Amino acid sequence: MSELAVPSEGILPTQWLRKAVSQGLISSDRTVPDSSFQPASLDLRLGERAYRLRCSFLPGPKTVAERLKEYEMGHVDLRDGAILERNRPYLIPLLERLDLPESLRAKANPRSSTGRVDVFTRVISDRGFTFDDVAPGYRGPLYLEVVSRSFTIRVETGISLNQLRLIHGTARFTDSEIAELHGQTPLLFKGGKPIPEKELVVSGGLFLSLDMRGDPEGTVGYQARKNSRLLDLSVEYAHDPADFWEPVNKEEGDRAVLEPEEFYLLLSQESVRIPPNYAAEMTAYDPTSGELRTHYAGFFDPGFGHSEHEPQVGS
Incomplete structure (x- = not known):
C-alpha cells in the first residue's frame, strides 16, 4: 500500500482518484474504465454473483463472507444478466476493492439514476458497523446491498449502481x-x-x-x-x-x-x-x-x- 500525498483536506477530485487507482489504493481484476471516473467520485461496478438474503445485515466484528453464510438463500449469476425481484435484499460483491492508508476514508452513495428508480443500495465492508462508510486504512473487498422497492429489475456484471468518494480529513461545512x-x-x-x-x-x-x-x-x-x-x-x-x-x-x-x-x-x-x-x-x-x-x-x-x-x- 502506498500513501497518497493529498495536498489538502476534503473530497478527492477525479485526478486524485486516478492516482489512487494507479497506485493500487483502488484496484480491480478488470481494468477500471474511464467512464467510471466522475468529477469527485468513482462508479463502482457489480461483480459476478448476487446473493439472495433473508434479511439485511452488518458484519460487525466478522468479515462479510463469514456473515453471508448465516443469511444467504442461494445466488444468481450476473455474467449474462439476471432478474432481481422487488423488495428482496441481495448482496453483490463489487469488482473494486480498497487498500486505503490511514489518512483516507471512503463514503458511498447510490448513483442518481439508481435513486430515481427507487433502487435502494448501500455498501458494506469487512468488520464494518455502519453502511456506506468505509473506515480509514481499510483493506479488503466491498459489497453492495441492493433492494429494488418499486420495480422488478435486470442487472448484469459490470454495470454501476453506486459510487464512492475518497475523503481526506474534515470535509463537512458547518x-x-x-x-x-x-x-x-x-x-x-x-x-x-x-x-x-x-x-x-x-x-x-x-x-x-x-x-x-x-x-x-x-x-x-x-x-x-x-x-x-x-x-x-x-x-x-x-x-x-x-x-x-x-x-x-x-x-x-x-x-x-x-x-x-x-x-x-x-x-x-x-x-x-x-x-x-x-x-x-x-x-x-x-x-x-x-x-x-x-x-x-x-x-x-x-x-x-x-x-x-x-x-x-x-x-
Whole structure:
C-alpha cells in the first residue's frame, strides 16, 4: 500500500482518484474504465454473483463472507444478466476493492439514476458497523446491498449502481460556513434569483422545498406504477417512462396527498448551484420533520448547476 500525498483536506477530485487507482489504493481484476471516473467520485461496478438474503445485515466484528453464510438463500449469476425481484435484499460483491492508508476514508452513495428508480443500495465492508462508510486504512473487498422497492429489475456484471468518494480529513461545512459561502457565491436560487440570506433555511445543511405549482395540466410529479414491466438497468434510453410512472396532480391550494410507502418524483422549488471547487451531498429528511425520505442518491458533483456565464441560476 502506498500513501497518497493529498495536498489538502476534503473530497478527492477525479485526478486524485486516478492516482489512487494507479497506485493500487483502488484496484480491480478488470481494468477500471474511464467512464467510471466522475468529477469527485468513482462508479463502482457489480461483480459476478448476487446473493439472495433473508434479511439485511452488518458484519460487525466478522468479515462479510463469514456473515453471508448465516443469511444467504442461494445466488444468481450476473455474467449474462439476471432478474432481481422487488423488495428482496441481495448482496453483490463489487469488482473494486480498497487498500486505503490511514489518512483516507471512503463514503458511498447510490448513483442518481439508481435513486430515481427507487433502487435502494448501500455498501458494506469487512468488520464494518455502519453502511456506506468505509473506515480509514481499510483493506479488503466491498459489497453492495441492493433492494429494488418499486420495480422488478435486470442487472448484469459490470454495470454501476453506486459510487464512492475518497475523503481526506474534515470535509463537512458547518451551518455558519454554508451561510457564509452562499453569501459569497450563491448556492440556492428561486425564480432565477439567489435566495436572500435571511430567507435561507440552514440546520445541519440547506433545506429544499417542493414546487407544487405544477404544469398547465396541474401535474406536480410522478408516482411509480404498481405491477410495471421489467426495468432493465443494463440498457439506456430503451424504456417508455409511461410504462413505469403515472402523473401526480395537485389539489386546490397547490397541494398533493402522498400515500405512505409509495415512491414519487417531485421537483424542488429551489435551483441548486455547487461551485466548481466544492461538492455536496443530499441527505435523508430529518425524521423529526416528518416520516419522509427525500432521496436515495446523495452526491452533487463539483460544478453542478454552475455556469461559466452570468447570471447564475442553478439547476
